[in-house]
Amino acid sequence: MEDFMIGNVIVGQSGGPTSVINSSLVGVYKTARDRGAKKVYGMLHGIKGLLDGQYVDLSEKIKTDIDIDLLKRTPSSYLGSCRYKLPEVNEDKAVYEKIFKTLEDLEVKYFFYIGGNDSMDTIKKLSDYANLVNSDIKFMGVPKTIDNDLAVTDHTPGYGSAAKYIAATMKEIIRDGLVYDYPTITIVEIMGRNAGWLTAAAALAKGEDCEGVDMIYLPEKVFDIDKFMARVKSLSEQGRSMVIAISEGIKVADGRYVFELSDHVEFVDAFGHKQLAGSAKFLANKIGSELGIKTRAIELSTMQRCAAHMTSRTDITEAFNVGGAAVKAAFEGATGQVVVLKRISDDPYMCITETHDVHDIANVEKKIPLEWITDDDYVTDDLIHYIRPLIQAELSPIMVDGLPRHLNVNF
Amino acid sequence: MEDFMIGNVIVGQSGGPTSVINSSLVGVYKTARDRGAKKVYGMLHGIKGLLDGQYVDLSEKIKTDIDIDLLKRTPSSYLGSCRYKLPEVNEDKAVYEKIFKTLEDLEVKYFFYIGGNDSMDTIKKLSDYANLVNSDIKFMGVPKTIDNDLAVTDHTPGYGSAAKYIAATMKEIIRDGLVYDYPTITIVEIMGRNAGWLTAAAALAKGEDCEGVDMIYLPEKVFDIDKFMARVKSLSEQGRSMVIAISEGIKVADGRYVFELSDHVEFVDAFGHKQLAGSAKFLANKIGSELGIKTRAIELSTMQRCAAHMTSRTDITEAFNVGGAAVKAAFEGATGQVVVLKRISDDPYMCITETHDVHDIANVEKKIPLEWITDDDYVTDDLIHYIRPLIQAELSPIMVDGLPRHLNVNF
Numbered sequence: 001m002e003d004f005m006i007g008n009v010i011v012g013q014s015g016g017p018t019s020v021i022n023s024s025l026v027g028v029y030k031t032a033r034d035r036g037a038k039k040v041y042g043m044l045h046g047i048k049g050l051l052d053g054q055y056v057d058l059s060e061k062i063k064t065d066i067d068i069d070l071l072k073r074t075p076s077s078y079l080g081s082c083r084y085k086l087p088e089v090n091e092d093k094a095v096y097e098k099i100f101k102t103l104e105d106l107e108v109k110y111f112f113y114i115g116g117n118d119s120m121d122t123i124k125k126l127s128d129y130a131n132l133v134n135s136d137i138k139f140m141g142v143p144k145t146i147d148n149d150l151a152v153t154d155h156t157p158g159y160g161s162a163a164k165y166i167a168a169t170m171k172e173i174i175r176d177g178l179v180y181d182y183p184t185i186t187i188v189e190i191m192g193r194n195a196g197w198l199t200a201a202a203a204l205a206k207g208e209d210c211e212g213v214d215m216i217y218l219p220e221k222v223f224d225i226d227k228f229m230a231r232v233k234s235l236s237e238q239g240r241s242m243v244i245a246i247s248e249g250i251k252v253a254d255g256r257y258v259f260e261l262s263d264h265v266e267f268v269d270a271f272g273h274k275q276l277a278g279s280a281k282f283l284a285n286k287i288g289s290e291l292g293i294k295t296r297a298i299e300l301s302t303m304q305r306c307a308a309h310m311t312s313r314t315d316i317t318e319a320f321n322v323g324g325a326a327v328k329a330a331f332e333g334a335t336g337q338v339v340v341l342k343r344i345s346d347d348p349y350m351c352i353t354e355t356h357d358v359h360d361i362a363n364v365e366k367k368i369p370l371e372w373i374t375d376d377d378y379v380t381d382d383l384i385h386y387i388r389p390l391i392q393a394e395l396s397p398i399m400v401d402g403l404p405r406h407l408n409v410n411f
Numbered sequence: 412m413e414d415f416m417i418g419n420v421i422v423g424q425s426g427g428p429t430s431v432i433n434s435s436l437v438g439v440y441k442t443a444r445d446r447g448a449k450k451v452y453g454m455l456h457g458i459k460g461l462l463d464g465q466y467v468d469l470s471e472k473i474k475t476d477i478d479i480d481l482l483k484r485t486p487s488s489y490l491g492s493c494r495y496k497l498p499e500v501n502e503d504k505a506v507y508e509k510i511f512k513t514l515e516d517l518e519v520k521y522f523f524y525i526g527g528n529d530s531m532d533t534i535k536k537l538s539d540y541a542n543l544v545n546s547d548i549k550f551m552g553v554p555k556t557i558d559n560d561l562a563v564t565d566h567t568p569g570y571g572s573a574a575k576y577i578a579a580t581m582k583e584i585i586r587d588g589l590v591y592d593y594p595t596i597t598i599v600e601i602m603g604r605n606a607g608w609l610t611a612a613a614a615l616a617k618g619e620d621c622e623g624v625d626m627i628y629l630p631e632k633v634f635d636i637d638k639f640m641a642r643v644k645s646l647s648e649q650g651r652s653m654v655i656a657i658s659e660g661i662k663v664a665d666g667r668y669v670f671e672l673s674d675h676v677e678f679v680d681a682f683g684h685k686q687l688a689g690s691a692k693f694l695a696n697k698i699g700s701e702l703g704i705k706t707r708a709i710e711l712s713t714m715q716r717c718a719a720h721m722t723s724r725t726d727i728t729e730a731f732n733v734g735g736a737a738v739k740a741a742f743e744g745a746t747g748q749v750v751v752l753k754r755i756s757d758d759p760y761m762c763i764t765e766t767h768d769v770h771d772i773a774n775v776e777k778k779i780p781l782e783w784i785t786d787d788d789y790v791t792d793d794l795i796h797y798i799r800p801l802i803q804a805e806l807s808p809i810m811v812d813g814l815p816r817h818l819n820v821n822f
Contacts, residue, residue, distance in 0.1 A: 017590050045592040076586035083591070168814050172717040175487035175817060179428050180494070181456040186713075209817045301709045302597075306583040309721060312813065391813035402723065402802035403579050406586060406620045 006036040006331060007109025011058070012043035012050065013077035013144075014084075014115035014122065018158025019165070019308040020319040021144045022407075023072045024114045025079065027323020028142065029058050030068065032110070035331055041106060044411065047113070047122050048082035050102060051095065056411050067407055072316060073397055074406035075308035077114075085118065086125045089132065096129045103137055110138050110330045114323070116145035116156070120338055120362035127336030127358065138330040141338035141358050142322050146305045148197035151364040152356050153340035157322055158305075160315030160390030163201035165307040166190060166300060167391060170205040170213060173298060174243045182294065183236055185287055186243045188213075189280035189299045193249040195367045196220050198304065201387055202245035203379050214242040215377040219249035220368050223258060228283070229290065231377065236293050246280060248299075258282055309404045313393035318351065325353035349389035417447040417742060418520025422469075423454035423461065424488035424555075425495075425526035425533065429569025430576070430719040431730040432555045433818075434483045435525045436490065438734020439553065440469055441479065443521070446742055452517060455822065458524070458533050459493035462509060466517070467822050478818055483727060484808055485817035486719035488525075496529065497536045500543065507540045514548055521549050521741045525734070527556035527567070531749055531773040538747030538769065549741040552749035552769050553733050557716045559608035562775040563767045564751035568733055569716075571726030571801030574612035576718040577601060577711060578802060581616040581624060584709060585654045593705065594647055596698055597654045599624075600691035600710045604660040606778045607631050609715060612798055613656035614790050625653040626788040630660035631779050634669060639694070640701065642788065647704050657691060659710075669693055720815045724804035729762065736764035760800035 009032040013021055025042075032040050042061070044054040056079075062068060071078060087095055103111065113123050120141045127139040143150050148159035170188065177186045190199040196218025206212025214235065217223055235242060250258050259278035284295035322339040329337060337355040344350050372383040397404035420443040424432055436453075443451050453472070455465040467490075473479060482489060498506055514522065524534050531552045538550040554561050559570035581599065588597045601610040607629025617623025625646065628634055646653060661669050670689035695706035733750040740748060748766040755761050783794040808815035 017587060049592065074586070075583050076590050080592060081590045164813060168720055169714060169718070171814060171817065172486050172719055173713055175485070175820075176428060176713050176717040178820065179487050179492045181460065181491060204814065207812070207814070209819045296713065298712045298714075299710065302584055302587050302707065303580060303709075303714075306587040307580070308583055309579055388813065393813070394810060396807075399805060401618070402575060402799065402804070403582060403615065403618070406582065408620045409586075409589065 006038065008039040008041065008107045009037045009110045009112065009327070010041040010043055010055065010103065010106065010108045011112040011114070012046045013079045013081050014046040014113060014119035015081060015145065016116070016305060017076045017081060018144050018146050018305055019075045019161040019311050020158055020316045021114060022074050022078045023316045023319035024142050024144055024157060024323040026068050026071050027320035028112045028327055029062060031324035031327040033059070035327060037110070041108065042079045045080040046082035046084065047086065047099070048084040049080065051098060053102065055106070061410065070398060070405060070407040072320070073308055073395065073404065075306040078407065078409065083118070086122055089125070089129055099126070100129070100133070100135060100137070108137065110140070110327070112140050112142055112323070112326050112330070114142040114144050116143070116147065117150055117361065117363055117365060120358055123336070123338065124358045124362040130335065138333070138335040140326040140330045140334065141361070142326045143338060143340065144319065146198060147192055147195055149195040149365045149367065151361050151366045152338070154343040154351060155341060155390055157315060157319035159197060160318070161311040162198055162304045163204065163387055164312045164391035165304060165310045166198060166201045167204035168310055169300060170202045170243070170245065171210050174205060174210055174213065177241050177243050183239050183241045184294045184296065185232065185236065185241070185284070186296045186298060187280040187284045188243065188245050189248050189297065190245055191300070191304050192219060192247045194219055194365055196247050197368060199245050199247040200368060200379050200383055203384050204387060204391065213245045215244045216379055217244070217246040217250050217377060218368060218373060219247045219251065220370060221373055222253050223250040225252060225258070225261070229286070232287055233291055236291060246283070248279060250279060308406070309397045311395055312391045313395045314390055316395050321353055329355045346385065349392070417449065419450040419452065419518045420448045420521045420523065420738070421452040421454055421466065421514065421517065421519045422523040423457045423525065424490045424492050425457040425524060425530035426492060426556065427527070427716060428487045428492060429555050429557050429716055430486045430572040430722050431569055431727045432525060433485050433489045434727045434730035435553050435555055435568060435734040437479050437482050438731035439523045439738055440473060442735035442738040444470070446738060448521070452519065453490045456491040457493035457495065458497065458510070459495040460491065461513060462506065464513070472821065481809060481816060481818040483731070484719055484806065484815065486717040489818065489820065494529070497533055500536070500540055510537070511540070511544070511546060511548070519548065521551070521738070523551050523553055523734070523737050523741070525553040525555050527554070527558065528561055528772065528774055528776060531769055534747070534749065535769045535773040541746065549744070549746040551737040551741045551745065552772070553737045554749060554751065555730065557609060558603055558606055560606040560776045560778065562772050562777045563749070565754040565762060566752060566801055568726060568730035570608060571729070572722040573609055573715045574615065574798055575723045575802035576715060576721045577609060577612045578615035579721055580711060581613045581654070581656065582621050585616060585621055585624065588652050588654050594650050594652045595705045595707065596643065596647065596652070596695070597707045597709060598691040598695045599654065599656050600659050600708065601656055602711070602715050603630060603658045605630055605776055607658050608779060610656050610658040611779060611790050611794055614795050615798060615802065624656045626655045627790055628655070628657040628661050628788060629779060629784060630658045630662065631781060632784055633664050634661040636663060636669070636672070640697070643698055644702055647702060657694070659690060661690060719817070720808045722806055723802045724806045725801055727806050732764055740766045757796065760803070
């Protein structure tokens with residue numbers, strides 16, 4: 001506990017949620033309270049909500065120890081999220097003035113933002129602006145993303161639980177695919193637009209009780225559809241059932257997504273964005289019609305980022321810790337930094353937190369090193385050894401009347 | 412223990428798997444062994460495999476108590492499955508002679524078949540044939556299906572766990588859908604070609620910590636797409652995010668599945684069957700393009716029948732019990748019967764096993780009573796009260812190295 005009076009704290013969540021993003025929120029909240037913060041505010045829907053004056057006093061929402069334990073197990077950003085990029089200061093200074101006016105009105109001295117590389121851009125810009133105007137408000141980034149594509153940090157909180165969900169589900173799907181006495185091919189589509197970390201987690205399914213997936217296709221490598229079809233044909237001629245993991249982001253040589261090879265692209269959403277779904281279905285249909293093999297296409301979809309009933313205890317603990325470490329660092333004077341995880345030992349696995357300049361992290365995307373992807377459409381043991389510790393151990397859901405209980409959203 | 416020598420036993424699994432179908436296998440195996448059966452054989456890939464001479468001595472595969480506990484938690488039919496309908500006796504008597512010859516060679520006196528209403532046709536035909544040729548072999552049906560569409564029985568083992576998985580996942584998806592500060596509509600497609608029991612389980616998501624799904628569409632009622640769009644438009648004008656559960660089997664008035672309303676039906680599989688997938692995507696695209704609202708389509712897919720990491724303890728226990736009760740009844744002389752569950756009390760929930768003539772059960776499909784479906788596209792409390800006890804309590808997965816462990820398939 002500091003012997004001077006700590007100012008108020010505000011925390012927000014931004015970007016796509018994870019199963020454990022609220023554990024980081026708890027880490028910020030609890031650590032700030034424990035270290036003497038007068039008030040801990042939560043901005044609703046991130047910086048965008050704050051600009052609209054939307055915030056709550058978190059101590060009015062998180063009242064008991066059971067609330068804290070429920071919140072750790074509650075998927076989706078408790079405070080709501082946004083996808084909003086701050087303008088540059090020279091484009092629109094008024095936005096910054098408005099934010100800093102709000103923070104001053106709330107007597108906020110510490111600002112925490114839980115998010116991925118896009119959200120870290122917000123921390124970068126706000127801390128740069130604070131520097132410009134000689135504000136003493138501290139701005140700290142707290143990392144999260146299921147995509148694991150953040151630079152500098154060994155991995156991102158949220159990834160381990162998504163990887164665990166994917167690996168566990170792949171084991172079940174592989175079993176299911178073996179049930180009939182004729183070969184079937186199952187194509188499973190996994191999230192990850194540009195980075196294949198989530199899809200690579202399918203490799204963890206392989207073990208003493210499971211033969212694993214047969215092939216893994218990641219967006220880091222150009223997808224060669226002719227080679228793919230030839231490989232499938234060759235393996236299917238041995239009468240084998242197969243399970244193939246593909247990233248939603250795989251592209252052919254001319255830069256098109258695989259589902260765009262379809263004669264008709266119906267997957268354009270209301271905002272004109274191509275929807276990244278359907279590559280598994282496209283490939284399954286192609287195999288079915290060209291090779292006459294029974295196929296299934298499965299999209300793991302939103303469940304990858306919200307299956308809070310199947311989280312990694314390692315991940316939940318680290319998610320909490322990065323929140324807590326951000327508070328500690330900020331209270332000790334740090335600003336314009338992101339808390340990162342540093343793996344100090346592989347076996348036994350040990351990870352510590354450090355802080356790092358946000359300028360090296362904002363807007364940077366970390367992909368899988370090409371040397372971790374094999375020529376036979378799989379991943380190396382090095383990649384598996386990197387992921388495996390992150391899915392270890394469980395935090396049991398709190399089951400009420402047969403279902404996992406979450407903390408009520410009451411605002 | 413009987414004081415006369417019990418003959419050998421054979422057991423098979425048929426039709427689509429469930430998360431707990433192997434608990435019934437354990438129920439048959441363990442009860443038969445405990446009651447003095449010399450050998451317990453398992454037919455591989457059901458009656459079709461048996462016709463090809465494929466069977467194993469189960470005691471060589473299930474060796475220890477830990478094997479039994481792993482098998483209870485292993486998804487997908489451990490012995491493999493088939494979709495094979497026996498011919499009528501007058502069409503092909505040779506098939507029956509071959510089966511009975513195999514059973515006699517193995518000194519099998521008791522035959523158990525774990526399956527749904529199609530599989531019960533096999534028990535009906537074999538027990539009828541036994542009667543015809545004065546065989547003393549006993550044939551017993553053991554119910555299973557996630558679809559819950561079996562007649563006579565209060566419910567089917569397998570349904571409770573699928574319902575629990577669906578309800579838990581819907582809670583997570585509903586949370587995820589609230590995260591942004593603009594309205595989104597999520598359409599979740601759930602299994603059930605003709606019966607809506609699985610889709611109805613989405614209603615269980617609603618509770619103190621979850622507002623539940625907004626609408627539920629079941630195949631028991633004609634789907635009126637104009638009314639649906641009008642309802643969505645009206646609710647979306649209130650700025651609400653929505654989650655809508657639809658059965659894969661919903662059809663419009665002229666008998667077409669919803670996804671067949673698409674201009675192009677690419678969903679015909681290698682065998683010329685229309686694939687029952689894509690109605691959620693079709694509706695999501697329609698809402699997106701006509702109403703300009705951000706939509707998502709999610710198919711819960713195979714995970715509904717294989718998510719063994721999220722099972723109902725009530726279901727697993729009942730699945731074991733119907734297997735055990737079938738053995739007990741057969742050893743006491745019953746044949747041509749199916750073990751059914753009879754609910755003797757709602758509150759507290761209590762269910763016992765009985766046996767019932769297979770002729771009333773084979774090939775009969777039980778749908779949701781229309782009075783349990785409301786005019787505002789939801790289900791009644793009566794239906795929710797019927798399902799709720801079936802999802803109660805858990806059987807924790809045995810976690811090894813971060814993932815649920817299954818019993819190895821070693822044949």
